[in-house]
Amino acid sequence: MKKIAAGLAVMLLAVTIFQPSDGYAKKTSVAEIDKQLKQLQKEVQEAKAQQEKAASQTQEAQHYKNKTNLNLQYVLQQVDQVKGKMTEISTQISDTEQSLNVTATELDKAEARVASREEVLGSRVRLMYTDGAVSYLDVLLSSTSFADFLDRADSLKMIVDQDQELLVQHKLDKQTVIEKKQELEGQYAQAKQLYTSLEQQRSLLKEKEAEKQELIAFYDKQIQESDDLSEEQNEKLVKLASERSALETQKDKIKAEEAARRAAAAKAEAARRAAAAAKKAAAAASKGSSSSSSSSSDTGYSGGDGPFLLPVGSARISSPYGPRTHPITGEKGKVHTGVDFAVPQGTNIHAADSGTVILAEWWSGYGYCVIIDHGGGVWTLYGHIRKGGLRVSAGDKVNRGDVVAESGSTGNSTGPHLHFEVRIDGKIVNPMPYL
Known part of the structure; x- marks a missing residue:
């Protein structure tokens, strides 16, 4: 019985000597792990902030891209409208050119008629009006009778009227053709000016279209960069979660070891008390009493060694x-x-x-x-x-x-x-x- 008591005393002494130093080291390790976990949590918050910022930038860039796309569609509609007007004006210019050609032909014909009339008038002047007004008198005085005089007067009047009509028609032809040509030339110049203006407008719209395309490309690049940043932060979060999991596991292990040491110390204390009681009982009676041994129950949880459960049942x-x-x-x-x-x-x-x-x-x-x-x-x-x-x-x-x-x-x-x-x-x- 004395040997048992001595053995228990040695065990208790060993636990007392080694437990404090080892326990202090483990406590320090737990504190260090907590410090690392705190730092990891800070990095997680920073990574999440970066990820949220990237998501916000993606959303903002997508908003402006959508807005720019709408503006681009409006510009393209304007380009199509200007193209349609330019087609109409091109047709108008072509029609005006054809009208100018027709007018030029009519002018040529009118000038030919004028030249013909001038030739007729010239012939008449040479035949009848060489001496001016005296020729009229010669014609009348050479009449053989009063009736012949009247006939000659009527003929002279008819000739004069025809000449006047020719002159009037001649002037009208020349004036009409000139006016029509001037009118068509004005229309032609106006159409060309309008076509030039529309061409300038179309060029401006094309510049706007190119500008919108550049903006869309810029926003696409921003979206891609933000997505890449978000993916990078997501990978960082996964890495941080892995490190945190490893630290938590290490911390649990240290805590389990500390719990085991505390249990061992408690067991040693129980042994010491049992030894003291045994010693007292041995001194009181010759019949020793046996010490009771403590029993422990091992609790735990069963891990999944097969297929996982469906988390929401049948779905x-x-x-x-x-x-x-x-x-x-x-x-x-x-x-x-x-x-x-x-x-x-x-x-x-x-x-x-x-x-x-x-x-x-x-x-x-x-x-x-x-x-x-x-x-x-x-x-x-x-x-x-x-x-x-x-x-x-x-x-x-x-x-x-x-x-x-x-x-x-x-x-x-x-x-x-x-x-x-x-x-x-x-x-x-x-x-x-x-x-």
Whole structure:
């Protein structure tokens, strides 16, 4: 009995000597991990701020791109209208040129008629009016009778009237053709001036069109740069979440070791007290009493070693994993990183397997989101949770099938559903083989 008591005393002494120093080191490690976790949380907030800023820049650039597209459509409509007017004016110029050609032909004919009349008049002057007014008198005085005199007077009058009519018609022909030609030349000049003005307007519109195209290209570049920044920040968030998960695991391990040491110290203290009681009993009686041994129960949780539970039970898949046309931006070929289950608002979401919650908050385009670390680098992600629908917090331990949230439509979402992902070492994989 004395040997037993001596052995227990040695054990107690060993625990007393080594426990404080080791415990102090572990406490320091926990504090350091907490400091690192705090720094990680700060980096997470900064990454989220950058991601939100990039999303805001993308939205702003998309707004101005849409506005510029509308302006471009208006400019293109104006260009088409000006082109139509220029076609009409080109036809008008062509018709005016044809009219000018016709008028020029008519002028040539009129001038020929005038020349012909002038020749006739010249002949008459040479034949009858060589001596001016005296010729009229000679004609009349050479009459043989009064009747002949009257006939000659009538003939002279007819000739004079015809000559006057020829002269009047001659003047009218020349004046009409000249006026018509001047009118058509004025129309031609006006049409050419209008065509020139429209050509200048068309050139200005083409410059505006080029300017709008440059703006659209500029906004497209901004959108691409913002998307790249958002993707970069998303990768950073995944990396930070991995580091936080590793630190939490290390912290839990240290805490478990500290708990084990505390249990060992308690057990040693119990042994010391038992030894003291045994020593007292040995002194009081020859019959020793046996010390009672403590029993421990091992509690734990069973991990998922098979397919994951379907997080929302039987539900329709509204969008599978893989490339698709983005339902919001319309971008083609964008990889859908998970599986969407169409479920009503407020549907219970169950943990696909047991694990530790490493994120339960708003996370960029996922809206309110939960990420569970199942160990071995395996995560599951539950996105678009409704506002107020989170049922767990970061650091919580969950069992397979526990309700962790309620479905909703927060973040980049077109309607109530659950976005479910599986990630291995932070990288997305097709969730279907795991369900």
